[in-house]
Amino acid sequence: xxxxxxxxxxxxxxxxxxxxxxxxxxxxxxxxxxxxxxxxxxxxxxxxxxxxxxxxxxxxxxxxxxxxxxxxxxxxxxxxxxxxxxxxxxxxxxxxxxxxxxxxxxxxxxxxxxxxxxxxxxxxxxxxxxxxxx
Numbered sequence: 278x279x280x281x282x283x284x285x286x287x288x289x290x291x292x293x294x295x296x297x298x299x300x301x302x303x304x305x306x307x308x309x310x311x312x313x314x315x316x317x318x319x320x321x322x323x324x325x326x327x328x329x330x331x332x333x334x335x336x337x338x339x340x341x342x343x344x345x346x347x348x349x350x351x352x353x354x355x356x357x358x359x360x361x362x363x364x365x366x367x368x369x370x371x372x373x374x375x376x377x378x379x380x381x382x383x384x385x386x387x388x389x390x391x392x393x394x395x396x397x398x399x400x401x402x403x404x405x406x407x408x409x410x411x
Contacts, residue, residue, distance in 0.1 A: 284315075285333060292330045299331065301326035310328045344408050346401060354390040354401055354409075363388050372388060 280365030283306055284299070293299045296315055303310055309320070317327075325334050344361035344366060349355055358366055362366025370390060382389045392400040 281318060282319060283308060284322065284324070286323065293360055294326075294330050296331075297341065299361070303347050344403050346408070347399060348401060350397065351394040352392050352397065354392060354397070354404060356388040356390060356404065358386055358388070360386045362386065370404065370407065375400055378403070 280303070283303065287293065287299060287302050287306075291298075293302070296312055296319075298308070300310060300312065300315055303315070319331065320322075324331050324332050326332075326354050342362055344358040346353045347357070347377060356363075356366065356370075363383040363386050367388045368380040370378070370381050370388065377393040377395075377400045379391040379393065381391070390400065394402065
């Protein structure tokens, strides 16, 4: 069984209140993870501590606030948004990349988008469409 599937199965079957307990249960099943690796996997799986135990939670549908895109030639786009939304926006952009978009780096209210210089306008137009759809 893949470790992510096992994590979700263990969380459903047991009231796990801390990562140490989950690490021990994974170890018994033959999966030795570090705490930092487990923490990253929990985040990726949408697992959060709710009412004292770890559970998979669905992200609440929340509209993204408006964002402004600025070009910083030769290969950077800067997206400014409301405080607290940059990481979610960066993730959304990474999940829906366009040719020439090389990656994102998100802070609290700013996302840097690295692009190939020759694709700057194409990526900027794509970002405008993505942001308008949110």
